[in-house]
Amino acid sequence: MMGGWNKLLENPLLWATRTGLGVVSPRGETARLTVLIHHRVLAARDPVQPSVITAPEFAGQMDMLRTCFRVLPLPDAIIALRAGTLPSRAACITFDDGYADNLTVALPILQERGLHATFFVTSDYLDGGLMFNDRLTEAVRIAPEGRYDLSDIELGCYDLESLASRILAIDDLVKRVKYLPPTLRQERVARVAERLCGDTPLPDNLMMTSDQLLALRDAGMEIGAHTASHPILAEMSDDEARADIIRGKLRLEEILGERVRLFAYPNGRPGLDYYLSHVRMLEELGFDAAVSTARGVATRQTDHFQLPRFSPWSRRPMRAALLLMRNLTQRRPTPPLL
Incomplete structure (x- = not known):
């Protein structure tokens, strides 16, 4: 924690940002929850995927997040949000898809900073699959x-x-x-x-194995469902969508030996990638909550099966902090669902 305070003292703008976040993200019944979304964290820059964040960049972003926000496990934050007891400057970290680098690269960075994350995993690609x-x-x-x-x-x-x-x-x-x-x-x-x-083999180690998924859970991280095959739910029949969601949930529960309680919609834009019928499916299938990719923050009034998420698309921690501030102050109503 001392390192975080040192950063505040060294950077007056970061101090001002932290103070401002306390104003726009108060505690209690008017609290606002920021949920961050990530996919991969690479050990080094990939020339053909230059926009994918690297370990040093992710570490800097996590340092900023720990300094400016109170980072909570997503399940705990959802409970507190519903109860009106969420602390000020509350934030959660999430990852989508189930990449192996979530365990090998991102997890050590999170652990070094005492941070928790929720990992939404697409089950069909575990153990050698490729999205x-x-x-x-x-x-x-x-x-x-x-x-x-x-x-x-x-x-x-x-x-x-x-x-x-x-x-x-x-x-x-x-x-x-x-x-x-x-x-x-x-x-x-x-x-x-x-x-x-042609016949040149493609990589078979980009996604986690079942053992790696267990290691991630055993490290104290939350595992959520992200369908089995990562389809666009809005492009399927309701029966097909339900079957894919169920298959993904059951496969994860078989590996983990416990109930999977959270879900992330693939692609995640309300009204475009999923509909009201999919929201109702998740409730019927026993999930506790779900996250979208609609930008913004969640309040006590937000449908807990459509929690928004935001990604500060900047490699510079200070700019990322300012983007998070802007996200907190801009209200975006969830588009109506069919």
């Missing part, structure tokens, strides 16, 4: 230089002659397939990988 976006990323990474015409599978033409062109190709491919029905998305991504890298 669709990572399959595309890794295929583009290892593809030989050249021009690839994928128009026959309703995608674009890609010039993979430079690092910059590969980054642009990854971004375009992910955007084009993300909202396809799950089966079609899987088929199309498989065809892209075959065209770009």
Whole structure:
């Protein structure tokens, strides 16, 4: 804790930010809960994914968070929010998808600072699986230089002659397939990988193993569900969505030997990626609460099955703190759900 106070004394702007956060994020019945969302934390910069945060950057962000906020376990924060007893400057840390670097890179940084996080895991990709976006990323990474015409599978033409062109190709491919029905998305991504890298194997260690998931839980972290296959729920029938949610929940509970009580909607934008029917499903299936990716903060009046989350997209801790302040002061009503 002394290190945090030293940072405050050294940085008057950080002190002012912490003080301001206490004003806009008071305690009790008018409290506001900030929930942060992360995905990966890399040991070093990845040239084809330059926007993914690295360990030193994440450590700096966590130092800022510990100094400016009171970081709580998400389940505890939800209970306190409902009861009107949430402390001032309350914040929670979450991760989505279930990457192995959550355990190997992020967890030690969290533990060194005494911070808790909730990890929402997509169960189908445990033990050697690869999510669709990572399959595309890794295929583009290892593809030989050249021009690839994928128009026959309703995608674009890609010039993979430079690092910059590969980054642009990854971004375009992910955007084009993300909202396809799950089966079609899987088929199309498989065809892209075959065209770009043939029989060259793709990594099988990006996601956690079952043992790593247990290690994360045993370290005191919360494990939540994130569906089985990471579909866009709004693009499925209700029966298909329910089956995918159930399969993900049951698989995690089988590994952990305990009830999984929290859920994160894939992609997570209300009214676009999930509907009211999915909110009701989660209640019926025995979850306690769920998080979206709608920006903003939660209050006592917020639907606890649609808790907003925010990511301060800055590698600089001070700028991240200011973005969090702005997020706290801007009220964004949750879009109406169908």
